[in-house]
Amino acid sequence: MTKILSVKNLVIKFYTFDGVVHALNNVSFDLEEGETLAIVGESGSGKSVSMLSLLHLLPMPPAKIENGEAYFYGNEEEPVDLLKLNRSGISKIRGGKIGFIFQDALSALNPVMTIGRQISESIIEHLGLSHAKAKEKTIELLKRVGIPGARQRYDNFPHQFSGGMRQRVMIAVSMACTPKIVIADEPTTALDVTVQAQIVDLTKELQKEFNIAVVWITHDLGVVAGMADRVLVMYAGSPVEIANAQDLYSNPQHPYTIGLMNALPNVKGDGDSRLASIDGIPPDLMDEPRHCQFAWRCPHAFDRCWEEIPQQVSVGENHVVSCFFDVENGRPKENV
Ligand SMILES: Nc1ncnc2c1ncn2[C@@H]1O[C@H](COP(=O)(O)OP(=O)(O)OP(=O)(O)O)[C@@H](O)[C@H]1O
Ligand SMILES: [Mg+2]
The missing domain is CATH 3.40.50.300 (P-loop containing nucleotide triphosphate hydrolases)
Incomplete structure (x- = not known):
């Protein structure tokens, strides 16, 4: 170990x-x-x-x-x-x-930024990927955590997701940069x-x-x-x-x-x-x-x-x- x-x-x-x-x-x-x-x-x-x-x-x-x-x-x-x-x-x-998943996804996510951007900006910042590559990686990740219609949902805001789906998004955020x-x-x-x-x-x-x-x-x-x-x-x-x-x-x-x-x-x-x-x-x-x-x-x-x-x-x-x-x-x- x-x-x-x-x-x-x-x-x-x-x-x-x-x-x-x-x-x-x-x-x-x-x-x-x-x-x-x-x-x-x-x-x-x-x-x-x-x-x-x-x-x-x-x-x-x-x-x-x-x-x-x-x-x-x-x-x-x-x-x-x-x-x-x-x-x-x-x-x-x-x-x-080190990623973090909070109890209350709604207050942990930025309400005025799309889900897609919240994830891809973190990928750009920490992994240094281009905008286009970060977007593709984000969509893959949203699919991976079970968000149906991930490509369309990329441009949705947090309030457009249900509680369970928001928590899935939080998991995607926390794991986006393979922490x-x-x-x-x-x-x-x-x-x-x-x-x-x-x-x-x-x-x-x-x-x-x-x-x-x-x-x-x-x-x-x-x-x-x-x-x-x-x-x-x-x-x-x-x-x-x-x-x-x-x-x-x-x-x-x-x-x-x-x-x-x-x-x-x-x-x-x-x-x-x-x-x-x-x-x-x-x-x-x-x-x-x-x-x-x-x-x-x-x-x-x-x-x-x-x-x-x-x-x-x-x-x-x-x-x-x-x-x-x-x-x-x-x-x-x-x-x-
Ligand atoms: N900003 C703060 N100001 C003063 N005391 C605080 C503050 N944040 C936490 N505490 C105190 O620190 C102690 C530990 O709090 P903590 O939030 O870690 O508990 P917890 O085990 O996570 O509880 P819970 O299960 O309710 O989330 C508590 O007594 C709490 O009142
Ligand atoms: Mg606590």
């Missing part, structure tokens, strides 16, 4: 008029070429912030990156720390080597179940064809089971567990992940596979984290959990957990 992205110790705060929001606390993870990493967690757990920050899409201020590195290995030259790039550096990568990574932030939430499945399948197909790594942000563990190779579970701005999808379902190690799994009726079946609720509510992110963020809701919390912040520790191949408690043996861990 070849690493395409390596995020280390990412800390992000929002300096608002009401106080400081501790949005991300020391998040580290790697992404391999061609794999799908799902990021799951409740609303406000930091899923979007962690990814938006890499492409300089957070409003700064109020956001501030306090610490961290995000090495991208998909450049021709040396690996680059995305967080240290200047405006022109990141705009060469954003939309070119190394596509970040999909809840791309199917607004769609009905049948269209959701089509979008997931289409993304998987294109990902395989072009060997693209996909980061798929979602609330829906059913989607995760259907497409993720690995899963990062976030809780209140902290990474609680990272594991192969199989491992996470069969051998969850963090009490929060276990809570999620227990509350799940049937991951692969037809039941409701959206994140179920666990007793209690997440902490106020205005309070500086001084101990495990999950301690309030954790059935295993003991003294140490209220005194220290657990770090990400490897517990097996490709399995990382931030917890002081050994759930398998029912006692505090000794060597972390």
Whole structure:
């Protein structure tokens, strides 16, 4: 496996008029070429912030990156720390080597520019093709993502497409320049179940064809089971567990992940596979984290959990957990 992205110790705060929001606390993870990493967690757990920050899409201020590195290995030259790039550096990568699919295609697409031009301009900018060639490539791409009458639809505006078709267009936009990574932030939430499945399948197909790594942000563990190779579970701005999808379902190690799994009726079946609720509510992110963020809701919390912040520790191949408690043996861990 070849690493395409390596995020280390990412800390992000929002300096608002009401106080400081501790949005991300020391998040580290790697992404391999061609794999799908799902990021799951409740609303406000930091899923979007962690990814938006890499492409300089957070409003700064109020956001501030306090610490961290995000090495991208998909450049021709040396690996680059995305967080240290200047405006022109990141705009060469954003939309070119790293694509983004947003939840709300209507607001992500430019309403006064035709679909065709939105895609072909990105191809011209990042791949340096002529106008004519970019137009042909765009039409091919629109066909590829299943837009009927692609040549005629080239000159349509976003509002002339249905929700599902717009999301297909977003996929075409994100993949137009054969990126190394596509970040999909809840791309199917607004769609009905049948269209959701089509979008997931289409993304998987294109990902395989072009060997693209996909980061798929979602609330829906059913989607995760259907497409993720690995899963990062976030809780209140902290990474609680990272594991192969199989491992996470069969051998969850963090009490929060276990809570999620227990509350799940049937991951692969037809039941409701959206994140179920666990007793209690997440902490106020205005309070500086001084101990495990999950301690309030954790059935295993003991003294140490209220005194220290657990770090990400490897517990097996490709399995990382931030917890002081050994759930398998029912006692505090000794060597972390
Ligand atoms: N512009 C902002 N100003 C202040 N706080 C913000 C801002 N953007 C995000 N936050 C805070 O950062 C935290 C993480 O937000 P983020 O959007 O990453 O959550 P999320 O996991 O993507 O949630 P959701 O599932 O609802 O999309 C939240 O507490 C949020 O309130
Ligand atoms: Mg989000």
